Amino acid sequence: MRLVLLGPPGAGKGTQANVLSQKYGLLHISTGDLLREAVKNKTPVGQEAKKFMDKGELVPDEIVTQMIIEKFKHSDISPGFILDGFPRTKRQAQILDQALAELNLPLDMVLYFETGEDTILKRLTGRRVCQNCGYNFHIVNIPPKNEGICDYCSGKLYHRQDDKEETIRNRIKVYNEQTRELIDYYQIKGLIKKASGDLEVEALFSILQKIFKETRLI
Numbered sequence: 001m002r003l004v005l006l007g008p009p010g011a012g013k014g015t016q017a018n019v020l021s022q023k024y025g026l027l028h029i030s031t032g033d034l035l036r037e038a039v040k041n042k043t044p045v046g047q048e049a050k051k052f053m054d055k056g057e058l059v060p061d062e063i064v065t066q067m068i069i070e071k072f073k074h075s076d077i078s079p080g081f082i083l084d085g086f087p088r089t090k091r092q093a094q095i096l097d098q099a100l101a102e103l104n105l106p107l108d109m110v111l112y113f114e115t116g117e118d119t120i121l122k123r124l125t126g127r128r129v130c131q132n133c134g135y136n137f138h139i140v141n142i143p144p145k146n147e148g149i150c151d152y153c154s155g156k157l158y159h160r161q162d163d164k165e166e167t168i169r170n171r172i173k174v175y176n177e178q179t180r181e182l183i184d185y186y187q188i189k190g191l192i193k194k195a196s197g198d199l200e201v202e203a204l205f206s207i208l209q210k211i212f213k214e215t216r217l218i
């Protein structure tokens with residue numbers, strides 16, 4: 001199954017993507033990770049992307065899309081994939097659609113996690129991220145065994161600058177403005193399925209499984 005996950009920051013996209021990819025053997029593509037990986041490995045696309053990052057500019061949509069396609073070519077995606085964090089705009093979705101059409105890998109579904117602002121604030125202000133492996137902990141919901149230290153790789157956990165309350169409110173606003181058109185775009189294509197991002201991990205996951213069954217994806 002080929003999925004895109006949409007939802008504001010803190011909607012639980014990353015967590016669900018992890019659960020889904022484990023359960024169904026899907027390739028989980030987080031464009032942030034992909035970008036960092038390509039730059040670190042100095043791939044041609046990575047070097048191209050770095051030029052923009054060094055100037056403090058956004059990496060163009062075409063380059064991000066190219067990176068995703070590269071990743072597909074070097075991975076087993078026969079069970080499918082999950083895109084998490086991309087596309088974010090209608091334009092990105094159009095570029096992505098075109099690239100996927102060329103590979104004959106059209107999207108099956110776009111899951112949109114509708115999430116209340118209170119939930120988002122509660123989650124994000126408590127979030128701590130491993131600076132080494134990127135795993136997300138939460139001081140209340142998923143506390144690490146030892147404070148400030150990653151359970152998996154012993155890396156140091158940090159509070160992201162953009163996880164502070166006023167920054168979060170602004171990120172939600174920007175996200176909603178940016179994605180309105182994107183959601184309409186997928187809605188017209190009949191790809192959107194909505195689920196509540198306010199739910200806890202397991203409850204949301206069972207809703208998703210129900211959706212997959214209803215639409216015969218599983």
Ligand SMILES: [Zn+2]
Nearest residue numbers: 130133150153
């Ligand atoms: Zn770690």
